[in-house]
Amino acid sequence: MSIKQISVFLENKPGRLDEMISLLAKKNIDIRALSLAETKDFGIARMIVDDAFETANLLRDNNLIANFTSVLAFAVPDEPGGLSKLLSVFTEAKVNIEYMYAFLGNNGGKHAYMIFRVSNTKESEKALVSRGLRPMTEEDISRI
Amino acid sequence: MERYFQPEIECMPREEMIKLQNEKLVKQVRHVWDNVPYYRKKMEEKGVTPDDIKSIDDLHKLPFLSKADLREAYPYGLLGVPLKDAVRIQSTSGTTGKRVVAFYTQKDIDLWEECCARAIVAAGGTDEDVCQVSYGYGLFTGGPGLNGGSHKVGCLTIPTSSGNTDRQIMFINDLHATILCCTPSYAAYLGERMKEMGYGPNDIPLKAGIFGAEAWSEEMRQDIQNTLGIKAYDIYGLTELSGPGVSFECSAQKGMHVNEDHFIAEIIDPDTGEVLPDGTQGELVFTSLDKEAFPLLRYRTRDICTLSREKCTCGRTHVKMAKPRGRSDDMLIIRGVNVFPSQIETVLLNYGYAANYQIIVDRVNMTDTLDVQVEMTPEMFTDNIGEIEAKQKELVDGLKSMLGLKAKVTLVNPKSITRSEGKAVRVIDKRKI
Numbered sequence: 001m002s003i004k005q006i007s008v009f010l011e012n013k014p015g016r017l018d019e020m021i022s023l024l025a026k027k028n029i030d031i032r033a034l035s036l037a038e039t040k041d042f043g044i045a046r047m048i049v050d051d052a053f054e055t056a057n058l059l060r061d062n063n064l065i066a067n068f069t070s071v072l073a074f075a076v077p078d079e080p081g082g083l084s085k086l087l088s089v090f091t092e093a094k095v096n097i098e099y100m101y102a103f104l105g106n107n108g109g110k111h112a113y114m115i116f117r118v119s120n121t122k123e124s125e126k127a128l129v130s131r132g133l134r135p136m137t138e139e140d141i142s143r144i
Numbered sequence: 145m146e147r148y149f150q151p152e153i154e155c156m157p158r159e160e161m162i163k164l165q166n167e168k169l170v171k172q173v174r175h176v177w178d179n180v181p182y183y184r185k186k187m188e189e190k191g192v193t194p195d196d197i198k199s200i201d202d203l204h205k206l207p208f209l210s211k212a213d214l215r216e217a218y219p220y221g222l223l224g225v226p227l228k229d230a231v232r233i234q235s236t237s238g239t240t241g242k243r244v245v246a247f248y249t250q251k252d253i254d255l256w257e258e259c260c261a262r263a264i265v266a267a268g269g270t271d272e273d274v275c276q277v278s279y280g281y282g283l284f285t286g287g288p289g290l291n292g293g294s295h296k297v298g299c300l301t302i303p304t305s306s307g308n309t310d311r312q313i314m315f316i317n318d319l320h321a322t323i324l325c326c327t328p329s330y331a332a333y334l335g336e337r338m339k340e341m342g343y344g345p346n347d348i349p350l351k352a353g354i355f356g357a358e359a360w361s362e363e364m365r366q367d368i369q370n371t372l373g374i375k376a377y378d379i380y381g382l383t384e385l386s387g388p389g390v391s392f393e394c395s396a397q398k399g400m401h402v403n404e405d406h407f408i409a410e411i412i413d414p415d416t417g418e419v420l421p422d423g424t425q426g427e428l429v430f431t432s433l434d435k436e437a438f439p440l441l442r443y444r445t446r447d448i449c450t451l452s453r454e455k456c457t458c459g460r461t462h463v464k465m466a467k468p469r470g471r472s473d474d475m476l477i478i479r480g481v482n483v484f485p486s487q488i489e490t491v492l493l494n495y496g497y498a499a500n501y502q503i504i505v506d507r508v509n510m511t512d513t514l515d516v517q518v519e520m521t522p523e524m525f526t527d528n529i530g531e532i533e534a535k536q537k538e539l540v541d542g543l544k545s546m547l548g549l550k551a552k553v554t555l556v557n558p559k560s561i562t563r564s565e566g567k568a569v570r571v572i573d574k575r576k577i
Binding site: 005007009011012016037039041042044046060063064065067069098117 | 520521522525527532533536553555556557558559
């Protein structure tokens with residue numbers, strides 16, 4: 001199951017990220033994972049939050065541009081070689097990664113969590129599942 | 145069926161019009177000579193007397209008046225009647241320097257309002273229409289001019305003036321306004337706001353708009369027409385000559401008919417002052433034939449455009465002027481290249497952006513920089529940086545081929561460029577020269 005990531009357009013000016021994040025804080029939205037992509041002219045904030053729809057509506061009401069992107073999340077053992085094992089399955093399944101980021105959760109250090117944006121999400125997901133991987137659901141994420 | 149406010153004048157055969165202009169010009173030159181010492185001195189310096197002006201063929205002998213003259217003669221130096229006969233002033237916005245003040249007798253106001261009435265009827269207006277005037281009222285000529293024109297046509301007039309956008313929209317809907325008069329940038333903003341509120345073009349009672357007081361592109365016209373579900377007509381004028389209604393668009397929507405019974409239009413070479421033939425691009429110059437209180441002869445508008453005497457499908461015989469590409473004061477010279485904001489607007493709209501933009505010119509290390517700030521739209525946004533950058537580059541290339549100049553394109557947040565209720569502030573020139 002792919003999960004919903006929120007992507008937000010950020011113009012390149014001091015204070016823009018703060019402005020966006022403080023909107024979420026005021027509405028008690030929990031950011032589970034966050035990654036910033038930047039070019040010299042603008043940025044995109046990519047987030048996994050506890051309520052994607054509420055977040056998108058909140059941002060749009062405040063004249064920000066936000067959309068949903070499907071991403072795949074996997075838990076890997078938090079130990080040397082954990083990510084490498086996962087990626088070798090990606091290679092075997094010929095899945096192309098556009099970008100990825102990682103977060104840790106409150107699980108006593110047993111697992112790390114990886115968010116992947118891949119080309120052809122649906123087909124890639126199928127190829128990975130057939131090789132025994134299980135992408136996390138939104139419910140799984142909320143339990144971390 | 146084309147309708148006219150004053151068909152006998154608007155469709156007057158050319159020979160009759162020339163005869164009328166000849167008579168009026170001779171009289172007007174005499175009026176100015178007798179009553180405006182400032183201009184009389186200019187004529188004397190050029191060795192011209194009223195006896196030298198026998199017809200419009202002699203017009204070229206008269207000296208020009210420029211905005212600098214108007215500033216020098218401020219406030220009363222060009223008043224052509226005793227104070228007891230002048231009943232009103234209007235004034236320019238003063239954005240390019242000292243304000244200019246223009247005077248009107250009651251007859252001047254009546255003729256001006258008639259010109260605006262011609263524009264409203266040409267846009268399809270009748271006494272059955274409800275006309276909302278969202279131009280500013282006060283010193284600015286937009287509100288008072290169209291307000292008077294709307295009365296003369298017999299429209300029910302809603303004098304909202306500019307500002308308070310939600311109230312504007314409420315009146316349009318509640319009173320079923322069919323004609324909207326305002327600046328094109330404000331019309332675009334009203335359209336944007338109504339779209340957000342969920343109104344489609346068919347839900348909006350408006351059928352026509354009369355938009356002027358700033359340069360706007362053909363693409364912006366299409367955009368406004370589609371959003372509001374109307375026909376959008378251009379209107380042109382200057383406070384110095386009366387206000388809006390010096391010329392206006394007809395059903396052909398291709399150029400504006402100059403009210404030639406009141407104004408003679410010429411195109412000159414802005415450098416030499418030489419009169420250019422019809423169809424050649426140059427600076428527009430007007431001679432007002434009927435103004436009593438502020439009778440300007442050969443006033444240089446600094447607007448760059450062309451004149452055309454081609455027969456118009458609407459039946460009007462008055463000469464048409466093309467949409468000015470912008471006042472010569474709007475023109476920016478960037479790295480030696482002439483740039484009009486309207487050219488940039490054309491490119492933006494062609495590439496699917498909204499007409500919300502700002503142009504920032506600066507000078508860094510002795511080189512001019514041009515930064516075009518455009519609002520990102522939800523339709524344009526994707527999570528893929530490469531795609532956004534490709535679109536940005538497309539725009540940079542589009543600007544390059546239109547302007548012959550490399551511009552930087554900066555994408556900014558929606559609604560971060562201030563919406564204007566009057567004339568939009570498109571250009572911020574930070575150069576210190």
